[in-house]
Amino acid sequence: MNDPRSEYERRMNRVLDHIDRNLDAQLDLPALADIANFSRYHFHRIFAGWMGETIGDYVRRRRLEVAAHKLAAGGSVLEVALSTGFGSGEAFARAFKIRFGSTPTEWRNSTPERTAAFLAAQKSNLSQANSKYGQAGNGASGEHDVSHNPFGETIMEVNIVDMQAARVAYRRHIGPYGPAVGQFWAQAVMPWMLGHGLAGATCYGIGHDDPSVTPADKCRYDACVEIPAGFEPGGQFSVANLPGGRYAVTRYTGSPRDIGPVWNRLMKEWLPSSGLQCDERPCFERYENLATQTDGSFTCEICIPVKAL
Structure with a gap:
């Protein structure tokens, strides 16, 4: 039961x-x-x-x-x-x-001004976090690969990819994004994956809300695990179909605390100059391997659904 x-x-x-x-x-x-x-x-x-x-x-x-x-x-x-x-x-x-x-x-x-203010606040928060991180001695140097610096001058590499639809089992987290989402994966999702023989499955993270608009305690995040046809997860997991189609994809490697500004840069800087627009499908992060490095970093693909303007 x-x-x-x-x-x-x-x-x-x-x-x-x-x-x-x-x-x-x-x-x-x-x-x-x-x-x-x-x-x-x-x-x-x-x-x-x-x-x-x-x-x-x-x-x-x-x-x-x-x-x-x-x-x-x-x-x-x-x-x-x-x-x-x-x-x-x-x-x-x-x-x-x-x-x-x-x-x-x-x-x-006022979207450009509002976006600039939000990015500036994110940058300030990130700088403070990095300062505390370095002072606490939690890393060898507290530095990150410059190619993944969300506020650097490097050009963001984005590819347009046709993706296949995916059948996923998901569990929903409601609350602030950030470290809590990582804890949700580690404590509520990964043990379930291991127990059901899905350790190597492709995973997806879907943040349904924009934390600059939605109150942090109301933000919804779905931790999704790709499952084969006929697999019924049960428990606290539901089944959904992640739609396929055309997506703009950029690769990210870094710490969980740094990924928010990269999302914002992709949506607010790259997208308006691309000749494309988002459609109604969800944006997501795709993880081929959820194993993190010893410094807590991880790699994923940031994927946004696009269509012609």
Whole structure:
């Protein structure tokens, strides 16, 4: 018999995934309760207890966060409003101003300045972390390969690759990105992989939220392990299909704390000058081998789904 909490987790993930796929549709409580196979009468309490916010608050937050991403990519206000479930540009503008403190047009136009400020803050945090790291004597020299310095002058090498779809088992982590994600892999995912004969499987990490927009304690991350046809994971793992298609891919080797700025550089610097744009598929990190080096570094491919402008 499955652990009851594992069953709750799988059911709630079904609801969260359904909401994200249908932000432009009517999302009523009875239908969401049916997707989770929970009592319609009690579902609002179950959801609030599990997520720490009501269904209405969660849906509203996700709609506005997705809208913020689309505006930053240059979308028109009305198109973004309709694609995220707002009935009119006026209603969208009011809700957006309350959430982000600016109008949708101001948010879109200020993207370069906002991005620069975010990258500067990331650089400051990274410098402080590196300083503490060196002072603590946790590495031979506290230095990193200059080719992986996210703030260096080197040109980012990006390849356009056609990837095959992958069937994965995933477990979801909700909370801040960074060291907690590494601990989640080490404590909750790797032991499960070893126990199911999947030690050499290709793995994927999917961060569903932008920490510059979504509160850190609400950020969602899926630790995914590729599985063969017919394999049913059970426990706290659910099954999903990672879509194939065209991706922009860059290779990263370094410490977990340094990868955030590389993601930002790829999305904010390389992508706008590439003649391409992101589509609706998820971005992810792909790991051929999750084994880390003795200094805690690792290698992965950062993959973003792209299509023509």
